[in-house]
Amino acid sequence: MLYHVRMDVRIPHDMAAGERADLIAREKAYAQEVQRSGRWPHLWRIAGEYANISIFDVASHDDLHDLLSGLPLFPYLEIAVTPLATHPSDINA
Numbered sequence: 335m336l337y338h339v340r341m342d343v344r345i346p347h348d349m350a351a352g353e354r355a356d357l358i359a360r361e362k363a364y365a366q367e368v369q370r371s372g373r374w375p376h377l378w379r380i381a382g383e384y385a386n387i388s389i390f391d392v393a394s395h396d397d398l399h400d401l402l403s404g405l406p407l408f409p410y411l412e413i414a415v416t417p418l419a420t421h422p423s424d425i426n427a
């Protein structure tokens with residue numbers, strides 16, 4: 335199942351620099367591990383925003399929730415999920 339996910343990052347401005355750096359490093363490691371598994375085939379920065387657009391390819395809503403809630407940044411993310419279905423005019427479908 336494919337999902338379009340927008341994540342807006344809202345790290346508190348008063349977080350200590352070291353804590354912030356550690357959080358971002360752990361986020362990167364987790365994100366790259368999931369990408370290598372094939373479940374996160376697209377990760378794009380939204381130009382000009384501290385936000386991303388991602389495509390996830392996972393087995394179920396529950397799998398997506400588990401993946402997203404495991405993100406180290408999860409407490410600081412505003413997340414919008416759009417489940418994707420096949421379009422009848424898609425020549426690749």
Ligand SMILES: O=C(O)CC1=CCC(=O)O1
Binds near residue numbers: 341343385
């Ligand atoms: O910076 C972001 O967009 C948040 C994020 C998601 C995966 C990652 O490595 O950073």
